[in-house]
Amino acid sequence: MMEYSYLGRTGLKVSKICLGTMNFGSYTSEEDAFAIMDRALEAGINFFDTANVYGGKGQRGQTEEIIGRWFAQGGGRREKVVLATKVYGGMENEADGPNQGSGLSAYKIRRHLEESLKRLQTDHVELYQMHHIERHAPWEEIWGVFESIVNQGKAYYIGSSNFAGYHLALAQAAAEKRQxxxxxxxxxxxxxLCRLPELEVLPAAGDLGIGIIPWSPLEGGMLSGKMLDPEPGSRSESRAAKLTDHERSQLEDYAKLCEELGESEPNVALAWLLANPAVTAPIIGPRTMEQLEQALRAVEINLSEDTMKELDRIFPGPGGRAPEAYAW
Incomplete structure (x- = not known):
């Protein structure tokens, strides 16, 4: 049975698994995407994540369009979904000019939100996320446009992605000045396999009441259970060929542990994330219905203290939060 948690310090409840849609259109057909989204709702997943740039090379925006056509079928689909999309990257249909490309100017945010809403066939998104840090526009500009969007009801909440810990602190300090x-x-x-965020991002987010939504919870397939014996011709095969001896040893130990637990390797990786109170919901990006069905088991897995210690041994973190992880 699906479980729910609050999105950061808000009163909004979201499923503890977030449905990522990046594969829709590029690797997953529209028909299969529709079936996956219907099954996700049936299983209690109410949190869907996308981005304006998703859809594949030459097809940016395609994923939002697929979701929009799914919403257009009715049946309460839109009303049941906490929808998140993102802004930052350049879109292929933009006219050439100095203001195109990546960024978070007020000019860009307003235009790209309107385009996303059209593709998604909705008048609002619950969560509008900055896909990357903006290194030029001041927070006065950024928060000014996001405040206006929230006041207009076009987005209910604002989130970030790929921010460092100090970016989170700076953003929140600027927001507090504006109340x-x-x-x-x-x-x-x-x-x-990627635990550096434990140094500063997770502690900063926790102190500021910002929920962490992990992307790439399986490290691009490294923790999928397919790396040690990949299918010929699969995407895993080329990456498996590049494994170092250390990585192979880690994955062998991990496979053995998961076998002892009687759980799949991807689900143990998801359960490990869910055991962290800083985590709101890891994003799964199923290409197939089978992958979605398998991931649903993760919320039911409770890892023991001994298992968590063994995972720390196999995949050691940075040693805790900064600065104690590297200084007295």
Whole structure:
């Protein structure tokens, strides 16, 4: 049975698994995407994540369009979904000019939100996320446009993605000056093989009431259970060929542990994330219905203290939060 948690410090409840849609259109057909989204709702997943740039090379925006056509079928689909999309990257249909490409100017945010809403066939998104940090526009500009969007009801909450810990602190300090809620979530790369966020991002987010939404929870397939014996011709095969001796040893130990637990390797990786109170919901990106069905088991897995210690041994983290991880 699906479980739910609050999105950061807000009163909004989201499923503890977030449905990522990046594969829709590029690797998953529209028909299969529709079936996956219907099954996700049936299983209690109410949190869907996308981005304006998803859809594949030459097809940016295609994923939002697929979701929009799924919503258009009715049946309460839109009303049941907490929808998140993102802004930052350049879109292929933009006219050439100095203001095209990546960024978070007020000019860009307003235009791209309107385009996303058209593709998604909705008048609002619950969570509008900055896909990357903006290194030029001041927070006065950024928060000014996001405040306006929230006041207009076109977005209910604002989130970030790929922010460093100090970016979160700066953003929230600027928001507080305006008496604005600011960030409620940070979508960040975090998994058993990528634990650097434990130094600063997770502690900062926890102190600021920002929920962590981990992306790439399986490290691009490394923790999928397919790396040690990949299928010929699969995407895993080329990556498996590049494994170092250390990585292979880690994955062998991990496979043995998961076998002893009687759980799949991807589900143990998800359960490890869910055991962290800083985590709101890891993003799964199923290409097939089978992958979605398998991931649903993760919320039911409770890892023992001994298992967590063994995972720390196999995949050691940075040693805790900064600065104690590297200084007295």
């Amino acid at each position: 604005f809620l600011g960030l409620v979530s940070e979508q960040h790369k975090y998994n058993l």
